[in-house]
Amino acid sequence: ATRSDTSNTNVAFTVREISPTVPVAATASSGASVDILELAGCDQVLHLGQLLGEAMSRRVLGNDHRAHAIGSFDELVVAEATAAGTPFVGRTLVEIDLRGRFGVSVAGFLRRGELELASPERIVEPDDVMVLVGSSEQLDSYDSEIGTPSVPDAGVVIIGGGRVGRAAAARLEAAGLSCRIVEQKEELIPPADDRYVQGDAAELEILEEAGLTSASAVLITTHDDDINIYLTIYCRRLRPELQIIPRANLERNVATLHRAGADSVLSYASIGATTIWNAMSRNDTVVLAEGLEVFRVPCPPSLAGTTLAEAEMRSRTGCSVVAVSTGGAMVTNPDPHRPLPAADELVLIGDSAAQSAFLEGFPVSARAGT
Numbered sequence: 001a002t003r004s005d006t007s008n009t010n011v012a013f014t015v016r017e018i019s020p021t022v023p024v025a026a027t028a029s030s031g032a033s034v035d036i037l038e039l040a041g042c043d044q045v046l047h048l049g050q051l052l053g054e055a056m057s058r059r060v061l062g063n064d065h066r067a068h069a070i071g072s073f074d075e076l077v078v079a080e081a082t083a084a085g086t087p088f089v090g091r092t093l094v095e096i097d098l099r100g101r102f103g104v105s106v107a108g109f110l111r112r113g114e115l116e117l118a119s120p121e122r123i124v125e126p127d128d129v130m131v132l133v134g135s136s137e138q139l140d141s142y143d144s145e146i147g148t149p150s151v152p153d154a155g156v157v158i159i160g161g162g163r164v165g166r167a168a169a170a171r172l173e174a175a176g177l178s179c180r181i182v183e184q185k186e187e188l189i190p191p192a193d194d195r196y197v198q199g200d201a202a203e204l205e206i207l208e209e210a211g212l213t214s215a216s217a218v219l220i221t222t223h224d225d226d227i228n229i230y231l232t233i234y235c236r237r238l239r240p241e242l243q244i245i246p247r248a249n250l251e252r253n254v255a256t257l258h259r260a261g262a263d264s265v266l267s268y269a270s271i272g273a274t275t276i277w278n279a280m281s282r283n284d285t286v287v288l289a290e291g292l293e294v295f296r297v298p299c300p301p302s303l304a305g306t307t308l309a310e311a312e313m314r315s316r317t318g319c320s321v322v323a324v325s326t327g328g329a330m331v332t333n334p335d336p337h338r339p340l341p342a343a344d345e346l347v348l349i350g351d352s353a354a355q356s357a358f359l360e361g362f363p364v365s366a367r368a369g370t
Contacts, residue, residue: 001026001042002272005033009040016041025276031163044276051271052247053167053221055287059245059264060156060172060217066147067104067132067139071286071294073347075135076323076330078286078294080110083128086146094120102142104134105332107294107322107349110264115292115351117320129263131288131349133322133332155179157210159201159231160221161188164247168219169195180210201231204238212238220246225253229260236261294322294349300362304342308334317361318354323347 001008001024008026015024025044026037037045058070065086067079083089088096098104106118110129116122124130132139156172158165161183169179182201183189189196199206212218218235220228228246235244248254248267257265266287274285274293286294303311314320324334325345340346348358 002276005029005037008042009033009037012037012040012042027272027276029163046272046275048268048272049163050167051275052266052268053164053169054171055266055271056164056219056221056245056247057168057171057175059266060177060219060243066143069139070288073284073286073294073296073323074325074330076133076325076332076347077136077139078107078288079132079134079139080288081130081132081142081146083124083130084126085148086124088124088130089126090123092121092123093118096124098132098142099333102134102145103138103332104132104142105322107131107133107320110288110292114258115288115349117314117349131294133294133347135330154214154216155211157182157207157212157215157218158221159218160223161185161196162221162223164221165219168221177216180215182206182210202234207235207238212242215239215242217243217245220244222247223249225249225257229253229256232257232260232262288349292351293355294347295355296325296345296347297358297364299340299342299344299346300364301342302362303340303346305339307337307339309336311362313348313358313362317350317357319348319350319358321346322349 001011005028012024012026015022024042025046026042027046027048028034028037029048031047034045034047058068065082067081069077069079071078093106098106108118108131109116110131111127155178158169158179158181161181165181169181172179179195181196183196183198184200186198189198197206197210201207212235220231222228225248232244232246235242243263244261245264246257246262248257248265251267251269254265254267270287274287284296288294308321321334323330323332325347326341350358
C-alpha cells in the first residue's frame, strides 16, 4: 500500500479482515503513522522520509578513503570508496591488484551517477567512486591499509529541515560528522538548536553561514525539484569539487539533476520500491544511485551448464556478474570458465536498461512463494 497514511491504514485493515497471513507492507509519510499502520495489520511499515534521509547520508563518502557499505547479500557486502588521494590514481586495476591484496573486487566506477563497468586495464581517475564487493573481513583489511583518519571539521550542509533532512543529519552525526541545516520556515526549526541556519539557501550569505565554503558535502532535500536543480547548479558553481547529493521527487528530473552537477541522486521511488521488494521476499537489490543497482537472481534455466564466458552477458545485456552464490557461499570474481549449476544465484550490477535486457535475454524462473 503506497497511498496516503490514512488510505494505507484502511487498505491494511481491510486486507487483514480477508486474510490474517498475507504479508502487508505500507509506506508512511509521518512517523506518527507507523504505530497505527502496524496496529491495522501491517507487517512492514516504511517510513519514507527516514529511509531516504539515511540513504542520502550513506552517499556522503567523506575523505577517509574507507569502503562505506551501502548494502549486502548474505555475507557479500557492496561498498563505495573514493579514489581521490589514494595510491590507486593513475594506475590500472591490474596494477593495484585489490583482489590479490585484500580479496576485494572492483565491480565498477561511479561518476555523477553513471556507471562504468570495471575492466583490467581501466585507469583509476581522481574523481572516481569505486564500487567494491567482498566480505566484511576483506573490506576491513582494505580499510586498515587504505583508510585514513577523517577530518573532523569537514562538515556537511543539509538544505531542507524536513523529515528527510532531519533523518540524514541524525545518521551523519551518529557517524561523527558535524552538520548544519538550512531551513527557510521558522516553524520547522527546533528552539535553541544551533545546527540550524534560517534563511533562503539561494542567498550566498546563508550558505556561507552554514559552512558551505569548508563543507565536504551538501545534501539538497527539498520537495521541489526545480529548487533542487537550481541549488545543485548554484552549489556546483560555488564549489566545483564539492560532493552534491540532491533528492529527486519526479523520475524525469533525475537526468537533469545529474547534468546540473549532482554526484548522486536518490528518490522515494527507488528507495521505497527496493525496500518493499526486499520486505516481500529476500534482500535481492542494493541501490547504488537512481536507476543503478546491484541485484541478485536465480540462475536462469538458459544459463544452467553454461559458462559466463560463453554467455557473453556483458556484451549482450550491459550487466556484469560480480559474484555467484554456490552451495550457500558467495564467490566474488567467479571463474568465467566454470559451468553454472542450475542451483546457483547470480549477483549482477547494471542500470535499469541493462537489467531489462538481462531479464529479456535470460528469463528467470519464478521463485516459489513469490
